[in-house]
Amino acid sequence: MSQTLNNFEQLLEEEASTFDVHKRQQAREGIISTLSSYKLIGQLVTVFVPDMINVLIEATGGDQTTATDDEDKTPRQGQPPHLTAPPTDSGPKPDDDFDIIR
Amino acid sequence: MNDLEVIHCYLEFQASECFNVLYDRYAGKIYAKCISILKDEALAQDATQEVFTKIFLNLSRFKEKARFSTWVYSITYNYCIDFLRRKKKQKDLFSDELENAPDPADEEVSDKVLLEIEIKQLKKVLENIPTSDRMVLLMKYQDGMSIKEIAEILEKTESAVKMKIKRAKAKARKARDEIFPEQLV
Numbered sequence: 001m002s003q004t005l006n007n008f009e010q011l012l013e014e015e016a017s018t019f020d021v022h023k024r025q026q027a028r029e030g031i032i033s034t035l036s037s038y039k040l041i042g043q044l045v046t047v048f049v050p051d052m053i054n055v056l057i058e059a060t061g062g063d064q065t066t067a068t069d070d071e072d073k074t075p076r077q078g079q080p081p082h083l084t085a086p087p088t089d090s091g092p093k094p095d096d097d098f099d100i101i102r
Numbered sequence: 103m104n105d106l107e108v109i110h111c112y113l114e115f116q117a118s119e120c121f122n123v124l125y126d127r128y129a130g131k132i133y134a135k136c137i138s139i140l141k142d143e144a145l146a147q148d149a150t151q152e153v154f155t156k157i158f159l160n161l162s163r164f165k166e167k168a169r170f171s172t173w174v175y176s177i178t179y180n181y182c183i184d185f186l187r188r189k190k191k192q193k194d195l196f197s198d199e200l201e202n203a204p205d206p207a208d209e210e211v212s213d214k215v216l217l218e219i220e221i222k223q224l225k226k227v228l229e230n231i232p233t234s235d236r237m238v239l240l241m242k243y244q245d246g247m248s249i250k251e252i253a254e255i256l257e258k259t260e261s262a263v264k265m266k267i268k269r270a271k272a273k274a275r276k277a278r279d280e281i282f283p284e285q286l287v
Contacts, residue, residue, distance in 0.1 A: 008244035011221050011228075015137065016130030023147050024129055030151045031125070035158055 105170040113162055125154065128171075132178050135240065139182040139233060149185065153178050168251060175245050176255045179237060183256075186233065211271040216243065223282055230277040235270035242267055 005013065057063075103111070103123070112120035132153050136146035156177055164173055216239070219227060228236050241247045241255070253263045 006217050006243060007219060007221050007224050008217075008240065011224055012131055012134050012244050014221065015134035015225075018137075019130040019133040019150075023133075027129065027133075027147055027151045027154070028122075028125055031154045031158070032121075034151075034155045038159060 106166065109161060109164065109170065112158075121158070124157075128157075128174055129154065132174065135175065135178050136182060138228065138240065139179075139237060140185065141229075145185075149178075149181060153181050156181070172245065172247055172251055175241070175247075176251070179241070179255055182237075209272060210268060211275045213243075213271075215275055216271060219278060223278065226281055227274050227277045230281060231270065231273045234266070235273050238263070238266050238270050239274060 105124070105127070108120050108123050111117060112124070129150060133146055133150045136149040136153070137143060140146050140149060153174075157174060160177075164170065216224075228239070231239075238252060238256075241252045247255075249260050249263050249267075252267075253260045256263060256266075258266075
């Protein structure tokens, strides 16, 4: 499909052709080199940052292992959940649905 | 393959062929815009490299709301505006006239007048008007951007952009009349 270009567009095409092969190639290599550097930095960050965070957590006295004992959170056999849930100090929340004592 | 297909291909596979397709499609045009604004071949080449790096680093952020070319050129214009701002230590390349009240003496120049200028003359005319005026004319007539899109790039109101374009057209015609007086009817 041919499209008629106006004089501004024709000027753009004309000026674009002054970007010769040598300059074009130089710029292309520059871009590829920069993008490769960013990619390498990204890979290094992906590999090392999680380990660095763990080291920092350990250094500050924290425990990097996370709780995985899901079975502690499940009700014991034969008991309803409200009897097996861990005790809390927070008490009932305002939104909880309680029977009103009349 | 159209631009969007190439972009999706690049984002999915990081294929160098896709990079090359987009580069070959836009490198010359970006260079032409940079040279038209910065008026220096070496600076334009560096700018082309910087702009392309920005484009590829931010390719996943392209939302497909506008044409890809509009997005590419908006990055190019913003880069050039920032460069000139830093170089000239000028706060805002577009602040001088946009803030001023419209001049009733400004005469409306029709698009036809500008679009009928010969290419060689047009090049000369554009070289002889201020950079900010040249930019808005390129955005409107070369890139086919809407007033809204230009306003977003320049971070100005649409009415301010309309006024800027009107004045830029008047300056372009004046420059044409001065440089090529034989064109006067």
